[in-house]
Amino acid sequence: MSTVSLSTALSGMSAANERLxxxxxxIANVATPGYRRERIEAETAADGNGVTTRVEKLPAPGEDLATDIVEQKSATYAYVANLRVLQTQIRAEGALLDIHV
Known part of the structure; x- marks a missing residue:
């Protein structure tokens, strides 16, 4: 299994998890007075393989329920896509091992 694609898919899953x-x-704190929303910023990892994330608190209190619900859906799809990459890698490696044994 390619270490690069493995680390890229795992970091993508981790980033999606942070977004979720x-x-x-x-969403849980939508009614909390003075709560400052969080946003996850992702950037390419220093080694160029995968992503790193950081939490950013938005400057002013407020709510944006629609954005947060869309973010939930988008992060879920990103997580599943990266999971599929891992599953494909595992199946491909298994097929190669079956051929060479």
Whole structure:
């Protein structure tokens, strides 16, 4: 299994998980006075393989329920897409091992 594609898919899953966590936290705190929404910023990892994330607190309190719900859906799709990459890698490696044994 390619270490690069494995680390890229795993970092993508981790980033999607962070996006899910932040948007869920925003939704859970929608009625909390003074709560500042979180946003996850992702950037390419220093080694060029995958992504790194950081949490950013938005400057002013407020709610944006529609954005948070869309973020939940988008992050879920990103997580599943990266999971499929991992599953494909595992199947491909298994097929190669079957051929060479």
């Amino acid at each position: 966590r932040a948007s869920a936290n925003n």
